[in-house]
Amino acid sequence: MPSLEFSLTATDPGSKARAGEMTTDHGKIQTPIFMPVGTVGSVKAVSQQQLKEEVQAQIILGNTYHLYLRPGPEVLEAAGGLHRFNGWDRPILTDSGGYQVFSLAGNRKLTEQGALFQSHIDGSKHLFTPESVMDIQRVIGADIIMAFDECPPYPSDYAYARKSMDLTHRWLDRCVTRLSETPDKYGYTQNLFPIVQGSTFADLRKASCEYISSREAAGNAIGGLSVGEPEEIMYELTALCCENLPEDKPRYLMGVGTPWNILENISLGVDMFDCVMPTRNGRNAMLFTSRGVINIDNKKWEKDFSPIDDGIDCHFSNFYSKAYLRHLVKAKEILGLTIASVHNLAFYLWLVKEARRHILAGDFNRWKNEMVPVLKTRL
């Protein structure tokens, strides 16, 4: 079957920012794009209806590690894949589980073969290999399947980073082989994205980009960033990776980040983002808005009956007031978690849509430089 298509619509004259369009068998995605994280097959506290109508999400993520443990491949296969299981009929991307094994699971052991780990839920033992992880993502039914990788911690020494990168490359080869030997599961195309690693070392990152590019995948991801390193280092390495990855394929920067991180990385040539920040921080009373950052827990919002954010095109953000949301948060009402999550996600989607509009208009870089300090303002 034909792989995912990507076409560049416009490039910004003042930066490396690009606007494009991806076509999957579950529909088109306009880039740059932010992908809400639906860990266990649900974007936390947000309904599928709200994701479409309020957030205007075009693609969501699922986490292979979580979905493998619960509900498990058997249930997902019986359902006919995650789209059928959770009712989300737009594109889905699944990560490979590598990152979660190293951040959540217990008693991890890494070998050439793969990663042995214990479930964080019941302590049961499991082995992820490049092959098994491809099989699981086939069963989940992701439109975009991520290669199995090792994400080295920050900081890592050069020897470790190099060894880890080489392992990630060998695992990539096994992923490619496995996918070539197994058919798409549910009648639509499932596309592999390899992941660049190499920690904070420019020569390793460059080598990894070259290796990854040689696989001529439908899209390429940059992993191992936003794991604790200073922002400036992240930007430097993202710039380097974007320069060394194919121009005609989408570039996905994994796990990033704040609204200003997203604008800066768009200016370096990134097309796709995901991050738990809008939902996780939302559940902890932190709102990102078109005028800056709000701690909605703060007493200053007690009688502020203005909308959460009337600067964005989300009904929820216009309908509910700061004072009402603060009240819900103080009273620990579940609706508070939903409103904060929906708003933050809608804001992220608004931000990348605005970025796209400015790339098409040719004034992205000027707009980005104006917006970044606004977005960072503490209100």
Next chain:
Amino acid sequence: MPSLEFSLTATDPGSKARAGEMTTDHGKIQTPIFMPVGTVGSVKAVSQQQLKEEVQAQIILGNTYHLYLRPGPEVLEAAGGLHRFNGWDRPILTDSGGYQVFSLAGNRKLTEQGALFQSHIDGSKHLFTPESVMDIQRVIGADIIMAFDECPPYPSDYAYARKSMDLTHRWLDRCVTRLSETPDKYGYTQNLFPIVQGSTFADLRKASCEYISSREAAGNAIGGLSVGEPEEIMYELTALCCENLPEDKPRYLMGVGTPWNILENISLGVDMFDCVMPTRNGRNAMLFTSRGVINIDNKKWEKDFSPIDDGIDCHFSNFYSKAYLRHLVKAKEILGLTIASVHNLAFYLWLVKEARRHILAGDFNRWKNEMVPVLKTRL
């Protein structure tokens, strides 16, 4: 201003069931009706949009006790009332706080003057009097204001029940006086409903109905039932109260109940209901459906990809499957709480709408007798 209007549309030939229509300044309510409970100004886990579009709620409740403590009358007054604060533009009924003082607060002390209590949140001391409770409900801006009453526990002895009922009647007089001395707060009519008490004693209940009826209120409530007594006693007392309350005014049975309780009480002449059961039980994995009761936690639903309930006219209940909801509940995902709550409320609203349809068609009693065993079935 003119008080709430109520017109009877039809009565069932086989029972005392009635179909009617109430008109408030925030719109019409078709009876019999179920009112979702929005304790602190939010129906737990359900958005105002879902309440309208999925649940099809016509009126919701607020709890005076909770709203008084959080966000407090000062914030609600600054907002312009609860409708403006939470964005719900249909009718709102508030209870008087009496029941919560005796079920939630600490160190309660009852006097002729009112009820002294400690907040369950921070232990602060407060006094509710009939006058203060009328003032608070004015500020909340309820379309229907409940009289301040004492709800005696089950069982109560005759002497206590009689003393408590007399106090409730004296408090009612003070409520009526206070409301007559204070204007509607926000330009729309606020209507007082008195509450019949008298525990499980027929003569007290009858006396209370007579006293309450003599006040010629816009509607009348039956309190102190569904507090632990056997169902048959509840039905007997409801029947007795309905016979002794005005026919041309709506009758509200407070805090009831299961789906079969609701149908039985409709057949006795009740027009309005509220209960936390659909939301609270929903949050604990218990679903009420048109085919019976489901414990969605049960393994038997693991691979049941059929809709939660395709027998009712709620998009959510048709869209999400039993297997997906079970997965969300097992994984403790917030969306599981929302789906279960929305479904259960939509089911209750569907049930009273069906009841109304059958009253209009003249076959309510036959339908009710068929439905009750179905509703009680454990699936």
